Amino acid sequence: MTKEEVEEEPLSPMARLFQLQELDNCIVTMIGFKAKLSPDIILDDLKHNVYKHPRFCSKLSDDGARWIKTNVNVEDHVFVPDIDPHEINEDGDSFVDDYVSRLTLNPLDKARPLWEIHILNVKTSDAEAVGVMRCHHSLADGMSLMSLLVVCTRKSSDPEAFPTIPAIKRRGKTMSHPFSDKGWFLRLIFVIYSTLILIWNTIVDILLLLATALFLNDTETPLNEGAGVGNNLRRFYHRTVLLDDIKFVKNAMSMTINDVLLGVTQAALSRYLNQRYGDKDGEDGTTTSYLNNLPACGGYVGQGFGM
Incomplete structure (x- = not known):
């Protein structure tokens, strides 16, 4: 990957939060396919589409405070492991779960854009192959990931056409407040009451946030045993x-x-x-x-x- 720096942009507050060593939050997405995957096709689509998403062609600055636009060599981000058939032992689901779990022990390389794709041509209970995408949460949210995946795919009925997204069905008319058909005095009382409730809830949320930052700690449960410990293995299981x-x-x-x-x-x-x-x-x-x-x-x- 060349280090041609085009422009810089500061990280958002949430992106900085996800970059903290205690969090280092990544998104792991597993997608099942009905046919074996061709790495060449995926690489070609990424070369033509990854530049459309600025975060996927940006890396962190040395101080970790800014995004730096850079050229992306997609071959450095797509991995096709050489899988031994005997290692699968006729249980592709367990193999995929083990593979994804091991990914948690390997942090993303911050010298290049923080995303990678793993192609597993392993037959599972409901797929002929599995694609695993891992990216840092500071890089994108769920909508950004879905948009990237959509532009990298085509319709099976028309290889030149993008997939169509179903239109959102509206739930109908929004319910009016209970005093909409009453006099102006009752409507005024309702507005004042709603405003006071909003102010009160905001104050409570701010106080809880400050207390959490200063002295409140999460309750210790079996879910956070070993949390924050370096190289702590996260076990992944997937169900359809x-x-x-x-x-x-x-x-x-x-x-x-x-x-x-x-x-x-x-x-x-x-x-x-x-x-x-x-x-x-x-x-x-x-x-x-x-x-x-x-x-x-x-x-x-x-x-x-x-x-």
């Missing part, structure tokens, strides 16, 4: 969930897809913590799934693990 099932729950409960996914994630974490606390407190190392083993917090005992 049918979109039709998620939509079924969404429609039945009149919510969004994000609501369903958040609820499933919360339920899974609660069940995991309930099991871990049960194992820790049980004398024989076993626990009963229907018992609530979650510790009380401020006089409240969580009950969210039964979903």
Whole structure:
């Protein structure tokens, strides 16, 4: 990669936060494909599209405070490991999980743009090949990653056409406040009340933020055991969930897809913590799934693990 510096731009506050050594936050994305992947095709698409996203062709300055535009050699960012068939042992899913987990031990090279793609032509339970994309969270958010992936793909029915994104369906008219059809005095009272509530919540959030920065610490749980320790291995497991099932729950409960996914994630974490606390407190190392083993917090005992 050449070091031709074109322009510099300071990092945003959130980008600086993600660059802290205690966080060093990366996004790992796994995509399954119905056919084996050709590295040459992927390299060619990246050469024609990566320059459209400034963060993907920028590197950090030496002091880590600015983005420096640079030329990108995409070959340095695409990895195709030589996979031994005996290493897979007819279990492609475990191999992919192990491979992605090992990536957490290798930090991204900050001398070049902070992203990389790994091509795994390994057959799993639901794919013929898997692509793994890893980029630093200071580089992009979810929308930026999705836009990059979209411009690097084409329709199967028309190899020259970009994929089409379904139009967003509006939920309908926004509900008006309860005093919209009342007199001006009641509307004024409602506006004053809403403003006071907003000010109060803002003050509480600011005080909690300051207290957290000064002396409040996160509660120690099995989820953060070993957090912050150098070269701490993060174990990745992936599961495939049918979109039709998620939509079924969404429609039945009149919510969004994000609501369903958040609820499933919360339920899974609660069940995991309930099991871990049960194992820790049980004398024989076993626990009963229907018992609530979650510790009380401020006089409240969580009950969210039964979903």
